[in-house]
Amino acid sequence: MKHYYKIFAIALILTISTQLSFSQNTNNGWSFEAGLSVVNLYPVGEDAPQGEFFDEFINLNDHGNLGVYLGVTRNLTNNLSITAKGTVNEISKWGEFGEADESVLVDNLKYYGLDAMVNYSFGKGKLQPFIAVGGGYTWIEEGPFNTFSTTSGTKNLIGAGTANGSIGLKYWISDKLGVNLQTTYKHAFKDYLPKHWDHNVGIVYKLENSQEVTIETEKVTTTESLWSFEVGVSVVDLFPVGEDAPQGEFFDEFINYNDHGNLGYYIGVTRNLTDNFSLTAKGTVNEISKWGEFGELDESVLVDNLKYYGLDAMANYSFGTGKLQPFVGVGAGYTWIEEGPFNTFSTSNGTDNLVGAGTANGSVGVKYWISDKLGVNVQTTYKHSFEDYLPKHWNHNVGLVYKINGKEKIEDDTVNDTDGDGVPNEYDLCPDVAGLANLGGCPDTDGDGITDKDDLCPEIKGTIAFGGCVDSDGDGIPDNRDACPELKGADNGCPIKVVETPTIEPVTPVIVERKVYFGYNSTKLDLNAKVLLNDLAASVTGDSNYSIAIEGHADSNGSKTYNYNLSLKRAEAIKSYLATKNLSSSFISISGKGDTEPASSNKTDEGRALNRRAELTINISAK
Known part of the structure; x- marks a missing residue:
């Protein structure tokens, strides 16, 4: 697969370019992260098709294999933490034999990794460099350069333990949201599993603080609305995605919807978790009639109204709480497109099959609230497919958003107020003596x-x-x-x-x-x-x-x-x-x-x- 380095760069730009002012770190006990994984089997100090240590280390176009990862981290002290991480990938690039053959390809070998790391970070501010050591277990499907079993005609998953070493950098955009850049060298304990590098870029979200004692406020929700519903127009564009014709280079004619846009509609529902963090589920229905172009003489390559369906889930972070709210989002989903001349997958003749695959999604957008309840959402999403037969594509949305409910107050039916002054004991600084509410229950x-x-x-x-x-x-x-x-x-x-x-x-x-x-x-x-x-x-x-x-x-x-x-x-x-x-x-x-x-x-x-x-x-x- 081509142009993975561009996808990596886009994800990095989308996360780093949207900065917020930083407030004091609260040393939350747990954090969750998700992002992109790039596995590189080349610069590991082995014979061809692998290469010398650090040779073409950042040449991800020739040697990088793109996947996804999920991780969870537990902070033990301000500097020391432990992380568990799972990685899913497919290996299509193994290395090179020389200048005449820049990339040695294999047949999309499945890759799975489970790893645990002990991390030590330097500093407690916005920017936190860190190092880590640990171990794990990695499985790679057998291929021409890692054959182990004697069974012919099958692709077996073979696995082995690894010793891992990492360096990385976290940048905290806010108290809860940050960006993680990390590279890990994984040394296998068995010859049949290759040594390799695993580079990660992801978004980190701190869960509720479990270490610092603060005043309990969970009984009153502070978000304006817990749920919102939206509906609008969806434009699917398969052209500017970094592929060969009839698809095109990244961002080429990005807003030329007349030649490349396919019109449909979408509906979505969003759950606000905090004033800035939310989760969205969305469904899209469309028909694909424009696939791309072959050149100036043929401005639009047409297909026969192929059915398109998408189900997606996104985690969103918005900047600001006023009328205008820019936001970014990451997530995943599953998309189906009816087979056509440029996405044929099945061997059945005379049938129009729906073929589907999972996608990794990244979004930027802006919401403008016309009133307390009603707003407009403008959003663009890049959807990267995990299978070659489902094309990468963009999905642009313009829709109306309606907040389903307003502020909600949840009160405890039983209020413990020993002195009867109207201030519950948990907030009363003088719980045994009646006092004034504006003085914390003290006289x-x-x-x-x-x-x-x-x-x-x-x-x-x-x-x-x-x-x-x-x-x-x-x-x-x-x-x-x-x-x-x-x-x-x-x-x-x-x-x-x-x-x-x-x-x-x-x-x-x-x-x-x-x-x-x-x-x-x-x-x-x-x-x-x-x-x-x-x-x-x-x-x-x-x-x-x-x-x-x-x-x-x-x-x-x-x-x-x-x-x-x-x-x-x-x-x-x-x-x-x-x-x-x-x-x-x-x-x-x-x-x-x-x-x-x-x-x-x-x-x-x-x-x-x-x-x-x-x-x-x-x-x-x-x-």
């Missing part, structure tokens, strides 16, 4: 916005800067620690006594402000936050009076109550950390603002990242 006796449990003066209305206390004389020392609360002074709040020595000016209290940022839906302190808090703790010496007020914030994702509770827990996390640095909890107060005081716009990822924060006000004065 605020003096009404100063600081819960009693964190208020240093719970019965006197004060300010956040002084931990809920007041400073009546304005000397920077709250009344609860001021020896002279009615007199302004620097000597424990009292005026400095007049002595014979020269007058010493009172020390001006120092007020320091700091900001700590959090990951999405997280209360976990990262390394930057801990370094900042360590420096803060070191600056508060034993000869200082101090009070620390911590104000938590959140971005606008989620309900007001949920965001308030999250902001309060962020402030609580900082207070707990400072307590481990020998700062007294009695001098630290916390409060939550939810999403009511954003520092930046909540319409962009960068703005929401700035809003996921806690602000610290530190009041320090000498004793």
